[in-house]
């Protein structure tokens with residue numbers, strides 16, 4: 001696939017590295033599709049930056065019974081104040097199925113917050129148990145390809 005001129009930002013939060021591994025997988029896939037990518041740790045970026053991109057991927061961990069990453073709370077709140085009608089986004093993240101009803105709940109919370117910006121999501125959320133497996137990597141390929149396909153340039 002020879003996609004060109006598209007720019008993506010991949011925003012992640014991690015404590016022990018699993019979500020950075022998910023973000024790095026997404027980045028590799030985007031680069032294989034010739035999409036220009038910026039990797040951002042969530043406390044080092046602002047939602048306003050998203051206006052410079054065609055696509056965004058959010059990759060948060062989930063903590064303490066479905067809680068958002070502490071260092072991502074400002075980012076999360078500030079999303080309510082930006083309008084991003086031209087953006088297409090996808091959401092993936094690592095949690096732990098041990099937490100059952102709270103499994104990867106931060107993904108759903110970020111999805112609800114992103115919806116408020118007017119940005120568009122077409123691919124299903126990708127919930128990953130701990131470190132991404134080869135099967136998870138295939139799911140990330142679908143996430144990236146479906147999101148690229150829905151992005152107009």
Ligand SMILES: Cc1cc2nc3c(=O)[nH]c(=O)nc-3n(C[C@H](O)[C@H](O)[C@H](O)COP(=O)(O)O)c2cc1C
Nearest residue numbers: 014015016017018019063064065066095096103104
């Ligand atoms: C104290 C604690 C609470 C957690 N709570 C949840 C939770 O509510 N839901 C979930 O899916 N995972 C939960 N997890 C698991 C982490 O989300 C999981 O280990 C994830 O892979 C960590 O990502 P990271 O390596 O990027 O930091 C919790 C882990 C710890 C240590």
